[in-house]
Amino acid sequence: MFTAALMLLATTVFSACGASNPAPTSKPQTGGTTAPAPAAPAPAPDAKKTDKIYIPVISKGFQHQFWQAVKQGAEKAAKEFQVEITFEGPETESQVDKQIEMLQAALGKNPKAIAFAALDSKAAIPLLQKAKAANIPVVGFDSGVDSDIPITTAATDNAAAAGLAADKMAALIGNEGEVALVVHDQTSRTGIDRRDGFVNRIKEKYPNIKIVDIQYGGGDQLKSTDLAKAIIQAHPNVKGFFGANEGSAIGVLNAVTESKKDKIIVVGYDSGKQQIDAVRSGKMAGAITQDPIGIGYWSVKAAVQAIKGESVKKNIDTGFHWYDKTNIDSDQIKPLLYN
Template sequence: MRNKTIGFLIAVILFAGCQPSVPSAPPQQTGAPPSETVAAPGTTPQAGGKLKFAVVPKGLTHQFWLTVKAGADAAGKEFGIEINWIGPEKETEVVKQINLIEDQIGAGVNAIVMAACDQDALVDVIQKALDKKIPVVTIDSGVNSDLPHSFIATDNVAGAAAAARELAKLIGNEGEVGLIPFVKGAGTSEQREEGFKKGIAEFPNVKIADVQYSQSDVIKAMNVTEDMLTRNPNLKGIFAANEPAAVGVVQALEAAGKAGQVKLVAFDAGDDEVAALKKGTIQALIVQNPFRMGYDGVKTALDVINGKQVEKRIDTGVTVVTMENFETPEVQKLLNPLG
């Protein structure tokens, strides 16, 4: 009898071991539509892992991008995210930027925060990232597409229009001016050119006599400014649309002995630009908030992963800085975000 009982118990145990396990219920998903607010599969790290975000600027050398990096690094430190800062050396290296982003997609980063070197050429690689369930946030320079979850930048049209009004005021609302955008086809450059032209159109006695592109290169900007001054001896003012353009124009004006005579308004606030403002070669700076672009770019990408609502467009604002308001606490905080 004892042997029969043992045999029966063994049979029961073996039968139970052959039954399939019941899968646990899948976790509930919350949030808004996946295109804007829900983290897609594959965007979170393995248990105990650390999120890795690729932050891809248009260039690596100018102070504007270094301030963007400082903002991204600050957000990374605050939220425990590893920041891969990688980009082309020059803002004209569109293919290189595409290749770098493709490398980051292949490496399996959890999100991409990027400033597009070209508003059309970068669309396909953004689609590749989204196909891999990697959220994309654009900063400073966007693309001709609604694919990115959010675009965080200056309102460049409004900022350049403000530059036009400031320059018109400096030259007494009449005379010829020059315009130096940077890269044809780059969204930021196109928008600043558009905004400046719209702003100047408000002044019937001010004429844009010449438009030359700097290619975001100081030497190129200096050379085109020299040519502009030669072709237009009556030029009364110039708008330089970014930091390297401004530095090149400063060098050309000082070499020609026209510093302060030809008025200069410029975007951004690199060290050389601020020095030229203090010296009087630049009369006004249109100052962005690149630190906030970097910080908000990382934070917004994290919000996407966490299924939070994000704004499709975030304007980081501009401030017109002259020597009249240079020492104010607000301007000093903007110029020195890290203290």
């Protein structure tokens, strides 16, 4: 018994030692350090990479196609100006705390500048003050900050754009009747400006139009759908809805469809695939399109200019346009739509 056990133990040890011999043949697929080691990237490119100007770009979210288009523009500028960027944002546009954590982490990486689209225009100010104290230029994009810390903000004139949406809505409902709004939030500069731009235009120019409700869906389609349904139930005579961003607009559209109230006019904001399809089909009367690629591009370009000590305009207006099924395929509008 004892002898047999010794023989078994010896066999096991021998097998275990021998099992490591074939490893070099399989390591090339798993990044091993034996035979493939000479093919690994040399240190020089990594060192060169760290020498690049680093600019974190912190957006308001990732769940909408809009932000993917902004990212595309930021990456275009990064390539053109030979800088390194990271592009990130919370999963939803209601996660203010998570965005603040991202901003804190970005500051900890000692960037040369920061591009930031604030979910809450006031909550980020303490961290932005730290950036200023460290001589790190801050560029706002899409949504500004209630502070003079950002050297510039690359964004749509959201109040003016929402005012145009109100004019279009008024014309579509015959300048009279009840309308409602579903807005993504009441803390970001975009949410505030789009809400106030629409409301103020209605109050100033259209005395026979009544705004019966304003709700905030966090840019979430499902929540916006439920909110719009509740408004329809409470105000059965409502003639129009303004959805103040991509998620809000699609949520409103879903509510109108599910409530079988197809005569309600829906006006949106942004231009992702679902809205494009809805406008083409006539289910959505039209929407405001921004230039998301331009917003992303200018956020990085302005940061580079600031790092180099070049002058930068305090506000960079990236423009907006109304689109509906009559002009959606025009040369002016088509480049501003994104899928």
